[in-house]
Amino acid sequence: MRKVMVLNGPNLDKLGTREPDVYGALTLSDIEQLCHEFGAANDMEIDFRQSNDESVLIGWLHEAAENKTPLVFNPAAFTHYSVAIRDAAAMCSAPIIEVHLSNPIKREEFRHTSLISGIAHGTISGFGANSYLLALRALLNL
Numbered sequence: 001m002r003k004v005m006v007l008n009g010p011n012l013d014k015l016g017t018r019e020p021d022v023y024g025a026l027t028l029s030d031i032e033q034l035c036h037e038f039g040a041a042n043d044m045e046i047d048f049r050q051s052n053d054e055s056v057l058i059g060w061l062h063e064a065a066e067n068k069t070p071l072v073f074n075p076a077a078f079t080h081y082s083v084a085i086r087d088a089a090a091m092c093s094a095p096i097i098e099v100h101l102s103n104p105i106k107r108e109e110f111r112h113t114s115l116i117s118g119i120a121h122g123t124i125s126g127f128g129a130n131s132y133l134l135a136l137r138a139l140l141n142l
């Protein structure tokens, strides 16, 4: 069974409580459940995690790099400014699919820059929770 880590950055633990017009009505637990259902149907072990702490995320990226584990990664706000997260993600030799619930390019200008896109295999944005499932599907086909 292939293992995939699904990593989530700051404030995504608050999904479903505010801004449903931007991020959808599902909670992060709902999205985790959908990912586990996809994994069970596709022989994929899903290791789903969230942290508000940059150093914790960096530790998880180091773990993924050491184990060569493919990643679905929503770095949330760190997408737009964290060189440390990008440097840690760049150590990963297995594919990283960057995901976003919203489409940052349609939003404020400060969200138009992603430090992650340049080291990701690809990016899926704007499909709400389905962005995660599309990313898992993309990993299946790599």
Ligand code: CA2
Pocket: 010, 011, 012, 013, 014, 015, 016, 017, 018, 019, 023, 074, 075, 076, 077, 078, 079, 099, 100, 101, 102, 103, 104, 111
């Ligand atoms: O669209 C995405 O998935 C984002 O990565 C979400 C980040 C945002 O900074 C990125 O530009 C795009 C924000 C996550 C914050 O989540 C919230 C959850 C509940 C209420 C408000 C924000």
